[in-house]
Amino acid sequence: MLERAACPTGKRFVLVRDADKKxxxxxVTAAGGKHWQFETRLRSGKLFTRALGEWPTISIEQARRAAHELRGMTEQGSDPREAERVKRDAAKALAAEDAARKLTVGEVWPLYLANGRPKRRDAWKPGYRADLETMASPGGxxxxxxxxxxxxxxxFPLLALPLAKVDEDSLKIWYDGEAKKGKHQAARALMMFRGFLRWCSARPEYxxxxxxxxxxxxxxxEGLPGSTRRTDALEAAQVAGWWTGAEQLSNRTAGAYLRALLLTGARREELAGLTWTNIDFQWRKLTIADKVDDTRTIPLTPYLAHLLASLPRRNDFVFASTGKAGRIADARASHAKALxxxxxxxxxIHGLRRSFSxxxxxxxxxxxxxxxxxGHKPSATAEGYRPRSIDALRPFLEQIETHxxxxxGVKFDASKEPTPLRAVA
Structure with a gap:
């Protein structure tokens, strides 16, 4: 019978209703196409129509089963479209949850580097950002x-873990393995990763x-190495021998760098990045990078001014080198010779900072x-924090330098002008 169903001449289509399934x-279209449809009125009065597929791909038995299911839903007051929407949403939510459970640390880590700045700062400190990248680098x-x-x-081994599976057990296995290579490095990596976990826990999506x-x-x-606070510093009687050792280094730049650390109390990286534009010889000021603030400006004392002015000007950096960085990177070997x-x-080298204090x-x-x-935080000062101007700081820093x-045992005439800079190709 279905094979003989045809559209009357002059009509676009005709509807052949099934006697058994309301x-x-x-x-049936004029072109000969035959398509199953189900149509009924919802309780709301709206007309509901659903295409069920083309005959004979969909047999009459299949069409009747689909129509039976749809009629059952509509007679109970349900809109099949709404039910299907709920089902689709549930499937999407389940798929999203499954994808989230498979989200790895390595997929989130770049977002942490880009957006996970520390509190009260606009961005990572360049040095710490570089350390984060090195800690998670694949090597090679x-x-x-x-x-x-x-x-x-x-x-790096943690990057492959799903974020949802980073727990006490997985971290313990990771830490024990890394601690065999170096406890202190593993402990520092753990501290960095804890910062990553704090950032993730503060974001709704993670x-x-x-x-x-x-x-x-x-x-x-309990497996972390003990945190022994270093107290190494120069004793007064050791200053002369250390100074002579630093002054007589064959690497003049390293010798000047080490002495400048003692005369300013600066952190090693703060002074290593010093450029000539950071030095104001006219008004005797020195602007260096700062761990707490972006920069800090301190007085340029007489001897230090002479010491810096005597260095050759090879590039933009005061403590220049021929390495890729263009500046002194690691003075530990030179310091070992002086010691x-x-x-x-x-x-x-950090002991020189304590020595200054x-x-x-x-x-x-x-x-x-x-x-x-x-450049200590205000809370670290013993007398209460009262910021001084450069001119107010100058006599105290000169007093320290003189001491x-x-x-x-250095005899120095502070009235002399610094030696003019000389460019070196």
Missing amino acids: GLRLR AEKKRGRGLTRPGPL RDLTDRDAGKAAAIL QSAAIDGLT LLGEAAGAPAGAIAQVM ILALA
């Missing part, structure tokens, strides 16, 4: 110093996937002035 019909690159390829960073406290589990913390010549053991106190400078020159030079 609402089911076959739409040519070493900048020495031969061979770099190893993967401590955080909050339900993140175990914020996974890195604080007792099983992990050896002075028979001093255990003094780190202790020698400054011995010189009689106020604790607040010393802290301001060093250090006296201990070093």
Whole structure:
């Protein structure tokens, strides 16, 4: 019978209704097409029509089963379209949840680097951002110093983990493996990763996937190396030997850099990045990078001015080098030679910063002035924080410099003008 169904001449289509299933019909077009349809009125009064497929691809039995299901829904007051929408939404939500559960740390990590700035800052400090990238690097690159390829960073194994599976157990397994290579490096990587977890837990899209406290589990913390606070610093009697050792280094730039660290109390990276444009020889000021603020400006003391002006001008950096960075990168080897010549053991480069603070106190400078020159946070000052102008700081820093030079046995005429800069090709 369905084979013989045809559209009358002069009409576009005809509807052939099924006698057994109310609402089911076959739409036969003038071109010979035959398509199943179901049509009924919803309780709201709206007409509901649904295409069921083309005959004979869809048989009459299949069309009747589909029509039966649709009629059952509509007679119970349901709109099949709404039910299907709910079903689709549920399927999408389930798929989204499944995708989220498979979201890896490596997929979120670049977003953390781009947007996870620390509190009260507009962006990462360049040095810390570089450390984050190094910690998660895959390795395999040519070493900048020495031969061979770099190893993967401590955080690299975590990048493959789904974020939702980063828990106490997975972190413990990771940390124990990295600690065998180096406990302190593994501990620093853990601290960095805890910052990543805090950032993820603060974002709605990652909050339900993140175990914020996974890195604080007792099983992990008990394996961390002890935090021994360094106290190394130059004693007054050691200043002369150390100074002579630094002054006699074959690398004049390294020698000047080490002495400048002692005379300013600056952090090593703060001074290593010093450029000639940061020095104001006319008004005797020095602007350096700062860990707390972007920069800080301190007085340029007489001896330091002579010391810096005597350096050759090879490029934009004051403490220039022929390496890729164009500036001094690691002065530990030079410092070791100075220590050896002075028979001093255990003094780190950061110990020069502590030495400045202790020698400054011995010189009689106020604790607040010393802290301001060093770039300490206000809460770290002993006398209460009262920011001083450059001119107000100048006599105290000159007082410290005079005391250090006296201990070093350096005779210096502060009335002399700094040696003119000379360019070096």
